[in-house]
Amino acid sequence: MSTAALPYLTTELNAPPPDSVAQLPEPQLQLLADALRAERARRAEGLGEAAEEALKLVPGIARGPVRRILFR
Amino acid sequence: MANMDKLRNRAETQKIARLLGEDPDRLRFLQDLPADDVRTLREQTVATLFDHQPEMLDRIAKATRLVPAGVAAAISQKALGPRLAAAVAGRLEPPRAADIIEKLPVSFTAESCAHLDPRRIPGIVDRLDENLLVRISVSLAERGDHITMGRFVGHLRDHALERILPQVGDDSVLRAGFAIDRPDQLGRIIALMGPERLAAVIASATADGLWPEALAVAGMVTGEQRAAIATLAARRPQAELDALVRVVADQGLWESLLPLVALLDEEDRRAVAVLPSLREPDVLGGIVQAVVVTGLWAEFLPLAGLLPEESRKVVADAAGRLADGELDALAREVDKQDLWELVLPLVALMDDTGKQRIFELPAFQDQSG
Numbered sequence: 001m002s003t004a005a006l007p008y009l010t011t012e013l014n015a016p017p018p019d020s021v022a023q024l025p026e027p028q029l030q031l032l033a034d035a036l037r038a039e040r041a042r043r044a045e046g047l048g049e050a051a052e053e054a055l056k057l058v059p060g061i062a063r064g065p066v067r068r069i070l071f072r
Numbered sequence: 073m074a075n076m077d078k079l080r081n082r083a084e085t086q087k088i089a090r091l092l093g094e095d096p097d098r099l100r101f102l103q104d105l106p107a108d109d110v111r112t113l114r115e116q117t118v119a120t121l122f123d124h125q126p127e128m129l130d131r132i133a134k135a136t137r138l139v140p141a142g143v144a145a146a147i148s149q150k151a152l153g154p155r156l157a158a159a160v161a162g163r164l165e166p167p168r169a170a171d172i173i174e175k176l177p178v179s180f181t182a183e184s185c186a187h188l189d190p191r192r193i194p195g196i197v198d199r200l201d202e203n204l205l206v207r208i209s210v211s212l213a214e215r216g217d218h219i220t221m222g223r224f225v226g227h228l229r230d231h232a233l234e235r236i237l238p239q240v241g242d243d244s245v246l247r248a249g250f251a252i253d254r255p256d257q258l259g260r261i262i263a264l265m266g267p268e269r270l271a272a273v274i275a276s277a278t279a280d281g282l283w284p285e286a287l288a289v290a291g292m293v294t295g296e297q298r299a300a301i302a303t304l305a306a307r308r309p310q311a312e313l314d315a316l317v318r319v320v321a322d323q324g325l326w327e328s329l330l331p332l333v334a335l336l337d338e339e340d341r342r343a344v345a346v347l348p349s350l351r352e353p354d355v356l357g358g359i360v361q362a363v364v365v366t367g368l369w370a371e372f373l374p375l376a377g378l379l380p381e382e383s384r385k386v387v388a389d390a391a392g393r394l395a396d397g398e399l400d401a402l403a404r405e406v407d408k409q410d411l412w413e414l415v416l417p418l419v420a421l422m423d424d425t426g427k428q429r430i431f432e433l434p435a436f437q438d439q440s441g
Contacts, residue, residue: 036117054147
């Protein structure tokens with residue numbers, strides 16, 4: 001029965017998983033939690049650089065307000 | 073629906089794998105869980121990935137509101153790329169997201185669609201120009217992105233579907249149908265397809281190795297449409313039908329196939345009963361085991377009655393070898409469904425030990441008394 005991996009998955013899911021999922025063996029719970037964490041990291045990847053790039057495409061007149069929103 | 077769980081779980085597992093950027097084979101263990109739990113896990117995955125995002129995404133979304141849609145589109149394409157653009161679109165109000173999407177190249181939009189928050193799709197689809205929706209859908213089919221198609225297709229209006237269906241291949245129709253997020257919409261889509269296209273789609277199942285997808289689609293529709301799919305499949309050439317049965321035997325999908333066979337008229341059912349695969353002891357033994365687990369005796373016995381005698385003997389012997397608990401469950405189910413008339417010819421084919429075990433069952437004693 002699972003111990004450390006279930007709280008880890010619950011944290012990554014931001015919710016307790018369904019009962020049958022919660023009863024999966026530890027390595028499978030770990031795999032799901034790791035996959036969630038890795039996907040979240042991939043989604044955040046390059047965000048800062050993308051914001052810098054985005055700013056370059058904003059017309060001059062709007063650049064000031066856009067910069068303040070992006071990098072306040 | 074319990075007897076669809078296996079294929080439904082397979083689709084759900086593929087969807088979770090897609091959300092997590094994982095190989096579906098590594099998540100195969102999810103396929104053995106209750107279908108509702110796997111669906112809930114998918115919904116939780118969507119919620120946690122899309123509701124808990126870095127603050128910078130909200131800032132970018134807020135900033136794009138200050139610039140014209142054309143500039144926001146340029147930012148999406150040149151600075152953000154498909155994944156981040158989709159994430160930003162998910163933070164915008166659907167009308168604003170639709171305004172920006174309309175200014176992007178279709179290929180970029182199609183790629184972005186795969187990363188959109190699935191919960192935002194209905195609001196966005198509702199506001200996009202139909203011509204664009206058609207082009208995006210065709211592009212998704214060309215990219216082989218059937219999971220994303222499955223998220224969209226249930227939200228498309230009839231007129232858009234009527235334009236899209238002729239432009240996508242039969243295999244895409246089956247794959248997107250298998251992945252559909254809103255199975256309640258599948259009947260509407262099949263009705264729009266018309267009988268000839270439906271026949272072509274079912275005919276493509278063998279060539280494209282898509283019988284599980286076809287079975288899943290049949291399982292998600294009801295009434296006449298399900299019966300029509302069953303009949304179309306049963307009237308395929310014998311070699312194709314045999315291929316279907318072998319796929320079902322290999323993958324343990326009897327609980328999806330037997331309810332369809334039960335919908336056939338006697339002539340079509342006979343075409344199934346004489347298949348070469350249904351003479352093989354392993355295949356027949358697998359059916360008996362599956363029927364014991366699922367209780368689909370009413371679906372199976374009419375087919376069993378039409379099998380060649382040697383096949384019926386194999387079925388009878390397999391039933392006669394069931395463990396006590398399984399045999400008792402069989403008898404109770406047969407009694408409940410009043411199927412003794414179909415069972416007795418099989419009992420007659422059993423060896424003496426098997427017959428004796430059946431005759432000693434309380435359920436049999438009750439019915440013969």
